[in-house]
Amino acid sequence: SQTIHQWPATLVQPVGSPLSLECTVEGTSNPNLYWYRQAAGRGLQLLFYSVGIGQISSEVPQNLSASRPQDRQFILSSKKLLLSDSGFYLCAWSVPWQPQHFGDGTRLSIL
């Protein structure tokens, strides 16, 4: 069966520090991968998605970037965090015509 792993679960970072969140998927090949952010409140916003290694589409211009160095690895990064980057970050995967499945998320607090 397929599983998705995200880490860390929680992270507290100072303003201006770098960021690296990692997501890996097991049990499937060539999945579509996604990063979402959920700010305080409820809606989820799609940040990035990838249909293959090195292929990244950005949905919202921002202080963040994404990379996909391996088929089942998706990384969310920032060179310098802003206060507005605080939130709950979720990674997800899917294959065509199947539902998306989400990881447990990372709670990021910027001080």
Next chain:
Amino acid sequence: GIQVEQSPPDLILQEGANSTLRCNFSDSVNNLQWFHQNPWGQLINLFYIPSGTKQNGRLSATTVATERYSLLYISSSQTTDSGVYFCAPLVSGSRLTFGEGTQLTVNP
């Protein structure tokens, strides 16, 4: 882009009650997912339903794609049903657009 509207935004029930959550969307969709986000933040897949009706235990969902809405029914609610319910239509490729959710509280 597509607009997704969920109602009601908040719902408080007594254990054992039934409820209906609604999701309206502004454009044609290829599919639609319903999720439950529990108090720990985990997003749990409930239904993947482009049209018609599906049932899973006490939960069922109906999507009427031609009229651009979907409904989630919860029967005999339990305290563990508490959390936020999201609908997310799939418009192009595999990209979901989330509504703002319905916050459900089930009291014992």
